[in-house]
Amino acid sequence: MDIRLVTEGPWRFRIEPTGAMRVPGIVLAPPDLLPDEPGDQALQQVANVATLPGIVRASYAMPDIHWGYGFPIGGVAATDIARGGVISPGGVGFDISCGVRLLTAHVDRAALLPKLPVLMDRLDALIPRGLGRGGLWYLADRTQLHEILRGGARYAVEQGHGVPRDLDRCEDGGAVRDADVTQVGERALERGAGQVGSLGSANHFLEVQAVDAVYDETCARAFGLRPGLVCVMIHCGSRGLGHQICSDHVRAMDAVMRRYGIAVPDPQLACAPVDSPEGRAYLGAMAAAANFARANRQLLADAARGAFREATGTGLDLLYDVSHNLAKLERHIDGGAARPLLCVHRKGATRALPPGHPDLPDTLSPFGQPVFVPGTMGTASYVMTGTTGNRAFDSCCHGAGRVWSRHRAHREMSSGQLRRELAGAGVAVRPASWRSVTEEAPEAYKDVDAVVRASEHNGLGRLVARLVPLGVLKG
Amino acid sequence: MLGSFADVPPDVSWVARECAVPADDDGRLLAAVLEEIIYRMDAADELPVDIAVAPEPGGVGVIFKMADSSTATQTGAVPKAVALHGLRLAPDAHGWSCRVTLDV
Incomplete structure (x- = not known):
């Protein structure tokens, strides 16, 4: 399928529908954020997603778009369930409900700095990450794992975490409601049983940060943010359990697609109608994996809270926890009329509810939903908030977005060079392995400042605050 | 695959694990064997140091030599899944070649 990319002003592009595309592609990125490596398939993937049965409005790409599998990372697509709309596990991604939570401390940067080495050493010893390290929560039996899959962070809190x-x-x-443990395979359960409360590796992290700048004082105050305040950001997901569920259900849908008359241009886009036995089975398993991810982040946050209390005498308050790999059944208003029930896939995209949305807690409702945009371990991260009139189904970017492959990062960055760079920036890094962490060098990512600027210009969210790293734990 | 994320000492002790891996075509067969390894890495904390593959009706029989992952040094992001996107295993003029993307 040929791509016809048309400029729509300085901040976005449109991919005209051609071939089997049912809707246009809308790429919410300026030219300098478009993928430019030879052979990159991210834009082709935006077009491929536009062929999915039941897709409505457009196949959207966030400003941090990069080449994924099936869906691009930074892709958003909604399907109309009553019109045969499909659900695709590849549109959620392997790391189901991977997401970010941000906690605010009761201490400022200047007061923390003398204690930072001790805090980082404590977190280093405490937080399982990297290759084969287990999890914080040693589960008594399979029944307890099932409780986590049904109850997520709620169950973790009930158990004292x-x-x-x-x-x-x-x-x-x-x-997430309607988790169906019977749709989670034995291998997924085995992989997840020892990983509750673990970061994993790759781009997952736990960072101690400080508020460097505030752009919206009223909103920042409501979020509990002020200049100089220390925060903790945690990025991780559903670990091996979520990956296994994705793999299992992609295979299951791949086997039955033709029965539903569905053909897709990439096998990783395997899908089935939401309202089908295979669609419902995946939704139930996906919800279980999402709950695993929520419990995972809850355990890590609780451990970080304990480390902070030891090092500073004060705890941490959760600002918000939100996923960026998930499908949700949502209704969206269009032109004042109630829309049908949609299955909104966000693959590397953050839900960004506008002010007044009924799903927001009362304390956040006037300001919109917090959106977290992690940069890299050497650059800034951002807090944004959801805005009214976001045509991308209330979705925003989820990070800086990779530009280098992991192989290229190894070729272009030595661990010594990275250590010097981060030490020069005053960032205390505790990696599972310095060789491994070179894959996450700041140079391997897009400019996160440009990504959030493009998000704001495209009406995906509003800037609230800028955070800078003080200490980083990587797997 | 192992070389992309871990160094294992050459004299590491290992145990043999056998299994049958079915698949419809060569690309899916490659993916299924790699998935078998990833599953064992997560569920049993084992890493593959060698593999022997023999054809069987409908797939292959595989014997893995697996080492305890605590013996390894991590050098890269740890694979968690095999993508079907761009998957290829086919004979060419130089023998067999493959392309596979691992999610981490």
Whole structure:
């Protein structure tokens, strides 16, 4: 399928529908954020997603778009369930409900700095990450794992791993409804059983950060942010359990697609109608994996809270926890008329509810939903908030977006060079392995400042605050 | 695959694990064997140091030599899944070649 990319002003492009595309592609990125490596298939993937049965409005790409599998990373697509709309596990991604939570401390940067080495050493010893390290929560039996898959962060808090207020600040109150443990395969359960409370590796992290700048004082105050305040950002997901569920259900849908008359241009786009046995099975398993991810982040946050209390005498308050790899059944208003029920896939894209949305807790409702945009371990991260009139189904970017492959990062960056660079920037890094962490060098990513600027110009969210790293834990 | 994320000492002790891996075509067969390894890495904390593959009706029989992952040094992001996107295993003028993308 040939791509016809048309400029729509300085901040976005449109891919005209051609071939089997049912809707246009809308790429919400300026020219300097478009993928430019030879052979890159990210834009082709935007067009491929536009061929999915039941897709409505457009196949969207966020400003941090990069080449994924099937869906691009930074892709958003909604399908109309009543019109045969499909669900695609590849549109959620392997790391189901991978997401970010941000906690605010009760201490400022200047007061923390003398204690930072001790805090980082404590976190280094405490947080499981990297190759084969297990998890924080040693589960008694399979029944307890099932409870986590049904109850997510809510179950973790009930078991003493957090405080009730945490749940008020989690998407879905900390647990996705309708998790169906019977749709989670044995291998997924085996992989997940020893990983509750672990970061993993790759781009996942736990960072101690400080608020460097505030752009919207009223909103920042409501979020509990002020210049100089220390925060903790955690990025991780559903670990081996989520990956296994994705693999299992891609295979299951690949086997039955033709029965539904569906053909897709990439096998990783395997899908089935949402309202079908295979679609419902995946939704149930996906919800279980999402709950695993919510419990995972809850455990890590609770451990970080304990380390902070030891090092500073004060704790951490959860600002918000939100996923960026998930499909949700949502209704969206269009031109004042109620829309049908849609299955909104966000693959490397963050839900960004506008002010007044009924799913927001009362304390956040006037300001919109917090959106977290991690940069890299050597650059800034951002807090944004959802805005009204976001045509990309209330979605925003989710990070800086990779530009280098992991092989290229190894070729172009030595661990010594990276250590010097980060030490020069005053960032205390505790990696599982310095050789491994070179793959995550700041140079391997897009300019996160440009990504959030493009997000704001495209009406995906509004800037609230800029955070800079003080200490980084990587797997 | 192992070389992309871990160094294992050459004299590491290992145990043999056998299994049958079915698949419809060569590309899917490659993916299925790699998935078998990833599953064992997560579920049993084992890493592959060698592999022997023999044809069987409908797939292959595989014997893995697996080492305890605590013996390894991590050098890269750890694979968690095999993507079907761009998957290829086919004979060419130089023998067999493959292309596979691992999610981490």
